[in-house]
Amino acid sequence: MTSRKKLQGLVAATITPMTPDGQINLPVIRQYVDYLVNKQTVKNVFVNGTTGEGLSLSIQERKQLAEEWVCQGKDKLDHVIIHVGALSLPESQELARHAAAIGAGGIAVIAPFFFKPTKKVRVEELLEGIKERIPTFQGVKFSDTDLLDLAQCVHKNEAQQLEFLYGVDEQLLGALAVGANGAVGSTYNYLGRQTNLMLEAFAKPDLALARKYQFLTGEFLNFVIKLGFGVAQTKAVMTFVSGIPMGPPRLPLLGASEEFIAKAKAKLDSIVWPDGN
């Protein structure tokens, strides 16, 4: 389960397509892979995470999805990372063994969070000596707005070559400035192309252009956040942007309203990107 190619750039946190009656819709994933690669220029995926409603799925469903993504992504995607976090550690371990068995590019894991520590620990502290404890440890999806912690993480682990992928899409540019290597997020499903242009601008560096891209994706996100924006709404947005039917979310989530969809679509259509697309 080692990653030969270095993981960097954008990673789409995949949506789990569902049929109208709430079952996972595996046949759509092939089309989904092609869409990400060809239309969004995104070649890495993070499967069964929050965006994928991973914790709302049964263990069996999670395995089926992992298999399908690994299978369909073969020779097309650079990295297929399977999220194996669960409240029950035996189940998490079972999912990890399964990911290894099917040849996933890597795993990611959220710690059990029903019982949780009473005091906040900085990520930077958690990473001290991590490679000794977990020799295959590759990096972190960092999803907090505390950029001091992120900067310290990046700096203190330079020798270890850990990857820090940022998880708060709407302020990725700030994280890049302090040293993030890339990003994992739901918006890269449908704004991956534009975000890759932002990454390119930042790399030049053409900060004014990078800022312009961040402003524009932010304009959309700020708008939908005010309307109420979660995984259900992400499924709806991805459906109208990509044309691939992502279906309804699973309970406890409720589907996006028609009103939300109409407003979100109008807003997204109204944005004029710097490259004219």
Next chain:
Amino acid sequence: MTSRKKLQGLVAATITPMTPDGQINLPVIRQYVDYLVNKQTVKNVFVNGTTGEGLSLSIQERKQLAEEWVCQGKDKLDHVIIHVGALSLPESQELARHAAAIGAGGIAVIAPFFFKPTKKVRVEELLEGIKERIPTFQGVKFSDTDLLDLAQCVHKNEAQQLEFLYGVDEQLLGALAVGANGAVGSTYNYLGRQTNLMLEAFAKPDLALARKYQFLTGEFLNFVIKLGFGVAQTKAVMTFVSGIPMGPPRLPLLGASEEFIAKAKAKLDSIVWPDGN
């Protein structure tokens, strides 16, 4: 899965006994049932809840535990309630069907909480029309310190004969005052006898005596809360009080320290209960 006998009084939120290597320890449950009934005068149990580390267990383990409690509790316990909440609704439904099949006295369920509502809803509002939507609905384990909400719940559902069992052990007396019918909690595993004496005093009413019992259980709880008190510590306390080996908790919980155990035991031993025991 209907309860013929009315559910009232104390319900012990059961601990899940584990072997030293972290497997569930089913053979201990028979002894556990006898202890609750004979030593603690507690005849109702709530299985696989927070105290039972239910969400740290696999689905299979939860089923095995449910079966053992139903089997061992037969003719000894009044009510065996199985908690079937899970993050994944299909898994929750599977557990509910299983509880029905094995003849459990009832189920309880926590809603999925990874995706959660953005605004707080009062329990009283949730219960409007509940019997129309869920005809077998029996009542609520109310575990908040908001006694206004509890009082409204009790009052508005008198005609429906719902049960309200309070879940904050250390302030049960306050909840009884506003109308709670009983209680579900971890402390009734080892302080059930004394709490039943408090309930009796309250029923007379002998408020001064009831208050004395609440003060004394509070003195213990206040003491251990300051030391850091969670499910792992509850397992340790139950072990030294009952003599039944509850074993270590499962990760992510860490076992109670020897220092905690010594201090908690000394504190509990130092309390002189009104009945001299």
Next chain:
Amino acid sequence: MTSRKKLQGLVAATITPMTPDGQINLPVIRQYVDYLVNKQTVKNVFVNGTTGEGLSLSIQERKQLAEEWVCQGKDKLDHVIIHVGALSLPESQELARHAAAIGAGGIAVIAPFFFKPTKKVRVEELLEGIKERIPTFQGVKFSDTDLLDLAQCVHKNEAQQLEFLYGVDEQLLGALAVGANGAVGSTYNYLGRQTNLMLEAFAKPDLALARKYQFLTGEFLNFVIKLGFGVAQTKAVMTFVSGIPMGPPRLPLLGASEEFIAKAKAKLDSIVWPDGN
């Protein structure tokens, strides 16, 4: 500044009457005192607290209000307590000296809260040795729903004869059950009579009747809390119940809406109290 008479029962957290243009309206206070005593059977007041918008007033205004309450309450009220808390300790000290100089029955003080402790401390811990440090210390307005802490406070300070007045009006009955001596709150301005009947029922003890009163005041409070209930709304309710013009609140608070007033009045009028009033 010692209190000869023991402080117990209800204490009204007074509203600060204002003129339509936002100045403090001192002449109304005489009528306010008579109303509390004669109509609400409440003979203790807590001046310049949250309900009185104390922290929105200038130091000079707080002094004027304190003087007027002490003056008008003479021979009519049992206890006039002046709240002297402020963010600036020199100002707090100045207010305390002033309260002593005008012959107030006592002072109460909230600690500065802009800079605040990083960890929560239980009241029970704060009170250890308090009489040695503050020989004139009389008691606590306890405004948390943590009744374990309250019960421990009451129990551990029995020898010291401290008073514990509860500050969460909507669940006073729960606090009485664990040992509170009385209450300080805004609702005793307009529901003082009914709450005193609850206290009488509790003292008998007639818990069913006490619970009935708590349910009914809770029914009103639960209703207005859902509409949005704060100091501005309290001013409006007191105005329509008492007929005394309390005026608008001071910014940053905005006045209650006409819709709120109509709904709150209709709700309060619809309640049938056990004594028929």
Next chain:
Amino acid sequence: MTSRKKLQGLVAATITPMTPDGQINLPVIRQYVDYLVNKQTVKNVFVNGTTGEGLSLSIQERKQLAEEWVCQGKDKLDHVIIHVGALSLPESQELARHAAAIGAGGIAVIAPFFFKPTKKVRVEELLEGIKERIPTFQGVKFSDTDLLDLAQCVHKNEAQQLEFLYGVDEQLLGALAVGANGAVGSTYNYLGRQTNLMLEAFAKPDLALARKYQFLTGEFLNFVIKLGFGVAQTKAVMTFVSGIPMGPPRLPLLGASEEFIAKAKAKLDSIVWPDGN
């Protein structure tokens, strides 16, 4: 009270020097101004804010400090901004009028926060039409880690020429990336020179160098934050870095411990800055 010169770059949130017995120490301010200008290359100050313990001071003390800063800063500082926020709006207005009268370069104000809105509002929304309502409005000290909101604020107010000064010193670089114009903070009292070098590197742009400076200031801040870092500790750090006696904080703050001071000094001394100083 208009600012002719555009406000940009660094603004030191000034410390209020106190004598050992807790009185404000005005004579030290002259030396303090010279130190900021000559040693830290910082020419703007923000007086009586959080760092200055503004809310722990009396109104009279705040006026005296404002006068001294305006007087001593004349011809040396570019901008002397007086913070006039208070819980009582009449007092805030009095402070604002005073600032105008003494010729301060501008005022800043925190809204009263004892009574506060029940829902969070984004700064970007608050600024809609702000210039119509407050024609002299100049800009915002933005002290949240929500860079989406900051980016939207900057973008939507380009035509209005508002200034956005960032207030979370440890992640200023992220804020610069999304468009902040400068910064207000306590660390610019003693790390102003290094932060100005970071601003210069960012302006080139030499992001690697800018990141290096942010890492190093972050290394110090991360270290002291773990020890417990607040205004009292800032006073101690400024005292040992500048040699100017800032004195103890006022209650409710307690002075930094000798242990903190020794550790913080050793840490700061251990940092090797890119320019060798």
